[in-house]
Amino acid sequence: MTDQAGARSASPASLPAVVCRGVTKSFDTGDAEAWALRGVDFEARRGEMMLLAGPSGCGKTTLLSVIAGILDRTAGEVSVLGHDVHAMSPSRKTAFRRENIGFVFQQYNLVPSLTAAENAAVPLLLRGMRRHEAVDRAKETLASVGLGELTGRLPTQLSGGQQQRVAIARALVGRPGLLVCDEPTAALDGTTGAQVMETLRASAVGADRCVIVVTHDPRVFRFGDRMSEMLDGRITGVRVPGATEVHHA
Amino acid sequence: MIYVAWKMLTGDRAKYLSLVVGLAFAVLLMTQQGSIFTGIMTRTFAMVTDISAARVWVMDPGVQYPDDLKPLKDVDLPRVRDVPGVDWAVPLFKSNGRAKTADGSFQSVFVFGLDSGTLLGGPSDFVEGKLTDLWQPDAVIVDEAGAERLGGVKVGDVLELNDRRARVVGICRATRTFVSFPVVYTTYSRAVRYVPGDRRVMTFVLTSPKPGVTDEELADRIRAATGLGAATQGQFTEKTLRHYARNTGIVINFGTTVVLGFIVGLAIAMQTLHSFVVDNLRHFGTLKAMGAGNGLLAKMVVFQAVVVGLLGYGIGVGFTALFSHAAKRSPQIAVRFTPELMGLSFCAMTVLVALASLLSLRKVWKTEPAIVFRGS
Numbered sequence: 001m002t003d004q005a006g007a008r009s010a011s012p013a014s015l016p017a018v019v020c021r022g023v024t025k026s027f028d029t030g031d032a033e034a035w036a037l038r039g040v041d042f043e044a045r046r047g048e049m050m051l052l053a054g055p056s057g058c059g060k061t062t063l064l065s066v067i068a069g070i071l072d073r074t075a076g077e078v079s080v081l082g083h084d085v086h087a088m089s090p091s092r093k094t095a096f097r098r099e100n101i102g103f104v105f106q107q108y109n110l111v112p113s114l115t116a117a118e119n120a121a122v123p124l125l126l127r128g129m130r131r132h133e134a135v136d137r138a139k140e141t142l143a144s145v146g147l148g149e150l151t152g153r154l155p156t157q158l159s160g161g162q163q164q165r166v167a168i169a170r171a172l173v174g175r176p177g178l179l180v181c182d183e184p185t186a187a188l189d190g191t192t193g194a195q196v197m198e199t200l201r202a203s204a205v206g207a208d209r210c211v212i213v214v215t216h217d218p219r220v221f222r223f224g225d226r227m228s229e230m231l232d233g234r235i236t237g238v239r240v241p242g243a244t245e246v247h248h249a
Numbered sequence: 250m251i252y253v254a255w256k257m258l259t260g261d262r263a264k265y266l267s268l269v270v271g272l273a274f275a276v277l278l279m280t281q282q283g284s285i286f287t288g289i290m291t292r293t294f295a296m297v298t299d300i301s302a303a304r305v306w307v308m309d310p311g312v313q314y315p316d317d318l319k320p321l322k323d324v325d326l327p328r329v330r331d332v333p334g335v336d337w338a339v340p341l342f343k344s345n346g347r348a349k350t351a352d353g354s355f356q357s358v359f360v361f362g363l364d365s366g367t368l369l370g371g372p373s374d375f376v377e378g379k380l381t382d383l384w385q386p387d388a389v390i391v392d393e394a395g396a397e398r399l400g401g402v403k404v405g406d407v408l409e410l411n412d413r414r415a416r417v418v419g420i421c422r423a424t425r426t427f428v429s430f431p432v433v434y435t436t437y438s439r440a441v442r443y444v445p446g447d448r449r450v451m452t453f454v455l456t457s458p459k460p461g462v463t464d465e466e467l468a469d470r471i472r473a474a475t476g477l478g479a480a481t482q483g484q485f486t487e488k489t490l491r492h493y494a495r496n497t498g499i500v501i502n503f504g505t506t507v508v509l510g511f512i513v514g515l516a517i518a519m520q521t522l523h524s525f526v527v528d529n530l531r532h533f534g535t536l537k538a539m540g541a542g543n544g545l546l547a548k549m550v551v552f553q554a555v556v557v558g559l560l561g562y563g564i565g566v567g568f569t570a571l572f573s574h575a576a577k578r579s580p581q582i583a584v585r586f587t588p589e590l591m592g593l594s595f596c597a598m599t600v601l602v603a604l605a606s607l608l609s610l611r612k613v614w615k616t617e618p619a620i621v622f623r624g625s
């Protein structure tokens with residue numbers, strides 16, 4: 001990849017990693033338009049874990065998809081790591097995701113016939129790295145999330161929490177500037193969910209990286225640095241988990 | 250990522266096998282029907298190609314195919330010999346006859362009368378005996394499959410051929426002809442005696458050109474000089490095929506089966522490959538979200554299609570080859586699995602795989618990467 005969008009973005013930690021201004025998104029549902037986002041103003045910085053919380057159906061996943069550049073917004077500005085993602089051509093956007101964004105999904109989305117290490121190596125393979133090198137690096141990353149002993153296991157031979165940690169390793173292996181996680185603990189029990197969040201905090205959060213975690217599980221709120229609260233397609237407030245005071249975004 | 254594509258493909262054994270088996274079945278259907286068709290068509294002109302020394306066949310102008318028996322006159326032989334450019338010309342007699350078997354029943358046979366001097370047109374592959382044994386008194390040679398139909402006659406047995414005594418001196422292997430009567434070879438002079446009066450004449454004159462004269466030139470010259478029909482091996486073969494294509498349902502019948510095989514194969518290939526892709530849409534979507542471009546996804550899908558395509562082709566062709574090999578031992582089944590047929594079915598398979606992967610690829614390309622965030 002030689003184009004600019006594909007190049008790794010390296011803006012200083014002081015600058016916000018993600019900025020949304022007046023972002024709207026409507027889905028054409030046949031007879032009527034459904035507005036999933038109704039003017040979102042949102043900001044997340046490098047070096048922090050930003051939670052995005054709110055009731056089911058309020059638009060969290062839609063916002064995360066727009067930020068990650070896998071869903072087009074209807075209107076508004078979206079800046080990710082200093083780039084206007086939605087101004088890019090589809091192929092540049094794809095390259096931008098490949099270089100800069102790590103994904104963690106509620107359903108893990110691991111390929112069942114690949115080992116933990118091979119699954120975690122996929123983002124490096126997508127960048128064109130040779131398989132052995134990619135798998136070696138994936139093994140190091142797996143070790144950093146506490147799965148150093150299980151690199152040869154298939155997903156079916158791992159517990160849910162372990163699978164999600166493989167997914168976290170996969171998201172981190174390419175050292176992206178932005179990590180987007182959609183309800184990473186929703187499929188797990190409380191204890192396991194907490195362990196996964198601990199893993200995420202310990203391995204993902206760093207000075208150079210912004211981590212956005214969508215959740216509606218109050219038990220994991222304490223792991224976030226800040227939390228944006230969402231309702232009916234809008235951000236209603238930003239607060240520090242544990243504190244009661246609400247700062248308006 | 251080709252490795253990942255391979256793993257995705259082979260990860261689910263059952264699905265992978267059903268893909269390969271489906272395609273193998275389609276190829277089997279096409280090549281097997283195709284080779285039976287080729288086999289049967291080959292039989293229609295087997296006599297012409299078997300007698301390879303006869304470069305040009307002279308016959309009644311109305312003859313359309315080798316079993317179309319229209320007699321020539323005795324004087325036609327010297328007339329052909331007189332045509333400039335003729336190296337040699339010998340008569341070949343072919344007629345229907347009636348043989349009485351040991352148990353007293355009658356069986357229609359083809360009687361071949363060979364030029365006594367050269368025995369040209371006789372069989373070359375013998376189970377027992379040899380061609381020159383025909384020079385013995387009352388001698389005939391019977392083909393292997395025919396011998397069985399005549400009640401299992403053996404060398405030394407005596408048959409009655411149109412009420413005349415015929416002694417079996419050899420059993421040969423002949424290429425089966427389209428009309429599968431037993432074939433009885435004897436000499437020309439004896440053959441005409443076996444057959445009733447009005448047919449006591451030769452059927453073909455076999456000739457070959459002198460050096461420097463092409464087969465086609467010679468055929469042209471003979472036609473012009475004698476007014477008889479004359480055809481090179483190639484021309485006679487083509488004429489025969491045209492006759493069978495025009496006057497029998499063979500081409501339509503088998504053509505339909507082969508086309509059907511192709512269509513069924515296409516349906517199977519498309520359906521199985523498509524359902525494989527649909528089953529894996531979530532993974533393709535995940536790859537898309539993580540930054541896999543359309544080109545890479547195309548490579549993966551095409552690779553998967555080509556792998557199952559090649560495997561299916563190999564297995565299908567392998568079974569057809571086995572089948573045609575086994576069928577060689579049975580003189581009843583006409584099977585000819587030619588390289589052309591292999592090439593043709595490979596092309597068909599390529600088209601199948603291309604269409605199937607195109608269909609699947611459309612599905613992958615149209616998949617919104619945003620589906621990955623939706624619960625399953």
Ligand SMILES: Nc1ncnc2c1ncn2[C@@H]1O[C@H](COP(=O)(O)OP(=O)(O)O)[C@@H](O)[C@H]1O
Nearest residue numbers: 027029034036055056057058059060061062063
């Ligand atoms: N592809 C879609 N087509 C139509 N409506 C959609 C689609 N995706 C989401 N929505 C609607 O947008 C709203 C927000 O959905 P979502 O972002 O998934 O909410 P959350 O993740 O907070 O539960 C919901 O009302 C949902 O029905």
Ligand SMILES: [Mg+2]
Nearest residue numbers: 060061062182
């Ligand atoms: Mg959601």
